[in-house]
Amino acid sequence: MDATESLPSLETAQKLGLLPEEFDRIAEILGRRPNFTELSIFSVMWSEHCSYKNSIVWLKTLPRDSDRMLAKAGEENAGLVDIGDGLACSFKIESHNHPSALEPYQGAATGVGGINRDIFTMGARPIAQLNSLRFGNLELAKTKRLLRGVVKGIGDYGNAFGIPTVGGELFFDESYNTNPLVNAFSAGIVEVGKSAKATSFGVGNPVFIVGSATGKDGIHGATFASEDISAASTDKLPAVQVGDPFMEKLLLEATLEIIETGYVIGIQDMGAAGIICSTSEMSAKGEHGMIIDLDKVPTRQPNMAPFEILLSESQERMLVVIEKGKEHIIQGIFDKWDLNCAQIGEVTAPGENDLGRIHFYRYGELVADVPAYDLVLGGGAPQYNREYKEPAYIKEYAKFDPSNVDDLEADEIRDVAEHLLSHPNICSRKWVYEQYDSMVGTANRSTNAPSDAAVVRVKGPGLPATEKSIVITVDCNSRYVNANPRQGAMIAVAEACRNIVCSGGEPLAVTNNLNFGNPYVPEVYWQFVEAVQGMGEACRRFSTPVTGGNVSFYNQSSDDGPVFPTPTIGMLGLMENPAHRMTLNFKNEGDLIFLVGGSTNDIASSEYLYSYRNVTASPAPLFDFEDEWRVQEGIRTLIRNGWIQSAHDVSDGGLFTTLAESAMAGNVGFQVVTDDRHRLDAFLFGESQSRVIISVSPDQRQHVEGYLDDTVLPFKYLGTVTTGNFIIDGATILTVAEAKGLYDNALGNIMK
Structure with a gap:
């Protein structure tokens, strides 16, 4: 690294979303002040979106184990649950709220693309999608524009990608006027023992980037998702990614094919924070390091700066580590599918005093030297337990007496x-679902026979024949949660279970999408803490452990305040016998x-x-x-x-x-x-x-x-x-x- 480079100041760190004490901690970790590339790396990896620094202490209290769980909660690209007959279901829900507030079509489309990549990087072929959508007052032109864009984005991407959208929920309230919520759920099937992991180990094993070229879209998108929506947010449109469902379809097939070879050590979707997120998380999990040559990353624009390449959230990309000597195999598969496949580095041994460092080079110069463990959730990333207090309105709501009505x-x-029957929160979602293809793949058992949850037959190329179906739903009445976060979250879990049971299924496990306002506001953080505790209690009572999910804070604006607290429950159930439908x-x-x-x-x-x-x-x-x-x-x-x-x-x-x-x-x-x-x-x-x-x-x-x-x-x-x-x-x-x-x-x- 160039010792003459002007090192960034505390003011620069704060503009990137870091706290003063975090800036000091970075210098302590590195043993020196960071350069701008390194500071950018820490800013995205320590953002709320990537590190869960304000939520992880409470997420750890959720039930996370069962006999059916095949992947540790939150440690892989998605949850993985044994459904019998040698098969497993991978499923997950994630938000794309902030991007959808600014550019609803691409925000929603890339949310669908991202959640499906999480599924097929597990080695599972996606078979069904759901979505949970929240918007403001539908009388407003802005709300109509957002709803129209989000629904079209979901439909266009999902339909082109070829995965049926089989259900979901839609809710309107003025609290979502500025900040809509777009939560996307996907589920896929893989044979037990054939799933892939998000890890990296084996000194000398090659590191590949595959899929689309890297552009400047989505840079600092993780940081953008970790701040309130404001009038200035429109200046951050480059933080919104652009998706290509046809490219993703090719990437799906190529990814499943390379996993099938058995030569993949680890693979991870490049979602939030792009290359730096994948390299650091995989390295930290495998307790190894990497040397990465950014010159070898296929790019869409010339002369991209190191931080731009590292932080770009360009869609339809994967990081893959394979066994050394098998490079020609992965190259041949991606050539067949006409996709980029570039070796950008190799795995290195951990050092004497750390679990593995990542060295990034550009034009032959070392531009960043960072310890993987200190960047990631569950490693050295900061963890906070914020101040919280009950909002005054809770006691006022409790005074309600129905006899006064x-x-x-x-x-x-x-x-x-x-x-x-004509209210937007109750009426048919026909206008929405007619824009979705619910029958592609011919596995949906609910299209012509409605039930409280979607019933999807378990089938796919190369899978053993079975009569099983997965039964899936997304549920949350955010009005209940706002009125009593603990009880409202319990009801959300209970209703998800009830919907699955009423459809003939057996509830198995949960993925959650926790949508809240600014965690630095004590009243908002109280809502979060109460909701997590209520969810945990309900999941324990119903034996539905949490396999992972997503936390989305900062869903608020200066005009409208925080959205209703919305802990969306995505639940997986199983139907062994179609006669139980x-x-x-x-x-x-x-x-x-x-x-x-x-x-x-x-x-x-x-x-x-x-x-x-x-x-x-x-x-x-x-x-x-x-x-x-x-x-x-x-x-x-x-x-x-x-x-x-x-x-x-x-x-x-x-x-x-x-x-x-x-x-x-x-x-x-x-x-x-x-x-x-x-x-x-x-x-x-x-x-x-x-x-x-x-x-x-x-x-x-x-x-x-x-x-x-x-x-x-x-x-x-x-x-x-x-x-x-x-x-x-x-x-x-x-x-x-x-x-x-x-x-x-x-x-x-x-x-x-």
């Missing part, structure tokens, strides 16, 4: 029903409708209370683990015994919305009677937890009622499936045609 009269039911649609006229689980007078945080009554300050709905567990066990047994025709959990919009969705999906009606022991609005539109609507053929009634009586599980016979009308307490509320007209077209009409 007048109950509905019977003649008001139609007004509420029309309001909810359960759908939500009512089947036959005359079938009996039951509510399983107990209702209460709870209207807190319901869509009805929030948007129809305009009461925005109320606690989360009541929740009890024992009630939830018993309901899920009951539904599981009813499905396994073949006693029910349909199952649909009661969630957003309450019991009426659940009945309407089941009826509309079957193009039938219903005739039910309410429970005069409860408020009318609470029974029909409240969002009491741990409830499921089932339909039962008359010849199975004795079995169902006998089982529910024997297990002392609360249930109520509501009425029957009919044709044509939605009838409540003898009064026709809507025809099925009217309901479908509102429900199916509301979002599309708004977006027009």
Whole structure:
């Protein structure tokens, strides 16, 4: 390194997002002041996005082990869970919030590309995608622009890449006006023992960069994702990457082919922080070093500076370490797929006083010399436990008394029903999903038979034949979490489990996407801590360990403040037998409708209370683990015994919305009677937890009622499936045609 180079100051370090004490720590680690390239390296690797420095102490409290876990939580590109028959499922969820706020199309598209690369770098072929999207007030032109761009970005990339989008969730609230949330989930299948690892070892083993050339897009993208959105954020558009799904498709096939050779030591997607992230994390995990020649990196622009090459987040790239002497094999495979494949360095031995250093050269000069271990999460990267305190609004929300809200009269039911069925948080997502290809790959079992979770058959080239399906869902009611972060996070886990159980699956494991505001704000950090603790408690109770995921802080702006705390739960379930497949649609006229689980007078945080009554300050709905567990066990047994025709959990919009969705999906009606022991609005539109609507053929009634009586599980016979009308307490509320007209077209009409 040039000793005459002007070394950066503390002011420069702070502009790169480093704290003064971190700047001092870097000098201590290096034994000297860093040059600009080294300072840039530490700034991205110690950013919140890469180091999780403000979250890792709490993430470590989550349950992370089970007999099915085949990869340590958070230590590989994605989670890996044994699903039997010699097969494993790799799955993960990650955010692309900040890029999507500035450039929604590319922000969302590259989020889809990045999460799929995490899956196939595990050696797994992706078979299904989900997404969880949050936007602001849909009456705003800006929100419509963001929604339109994000949906098109997801659809265009996923459709071209050839992986079906099989479900997801969409939610609107003014807290997301400036900062939308775009969380992408992917799952893939690999044979046990054939997965790849994100590691590097073996002195002299060659290091390759493969895939696209490296450009200047996405430089300091990890740092950008670790700060609030502001008016100046548009100046950072170069921090938004540009994706190429056709290139990624080639990269998928080439990557799986080289992994199949057995010569790959380690492989990692170049996501956040690009080359420096992959080289440092792989080296630290393998406790070796690397020598990297940046001159050999294929670039899209001439004369790129060392820090630009190292920090670029250009898409569709991998770092691969293979066995020495097998260079011609990897080169031949990538030549066949017409992709860049350049050896840029080799693995070196650890030093006497460290676990491995990375030396970067440019034009023959050493431009950076950094210890891998000190850069990475779980190594020497800083870890903080920030100050936190309960926000004042929590106690105010807890004062809510439903008796201060007048109950509905019977003649008001139609007004509420029309309001909810056409509300953006309840209505059909048809306008969205029609832009996605849900059938490519022919594995989706949910397209023409809707259920609470997506059911995807396990199949793929070279995989052993099986009747298994994975059952996957993404869930989080962020209004509940905002009202009570601990309880809201518990409910998110419980609902994910309930959706999988109602679809005929068995919950196995969780990946999470924790979306919060600025962690340096004590009230925001309190929300984060409470939500993580609630999630951990729920995951332990449901035996669904956390395999990994993503933390996204700084989702806030000076205008709108922080977004609702949104710990999105991505859950994997398993269906061993296709006969257990359960759908939500009512089947036959005359079938009996039951509510399983107990209702209460709870209207807190319901869509009805929030948007129809305009009461925005109320606690989360009541929740009890024992009630939830018993309901899920009951539904599981009813499905396994073949006693029910349909199952649909009661969630957003309450019991009426659940009945309407089941009826509309079957193009039938219903005739039910309410429970005069409860408020009318609470029974029909409240969002009491741990409830499921089932339909039962008359010849199975004795079995169902006998089982529910024997297990002392609360249930109520509501009425029957009919044709044509939605009838409540003898009064026709809507025809099925009217309901479908509102429900199916509301979002599309708004977006027009």
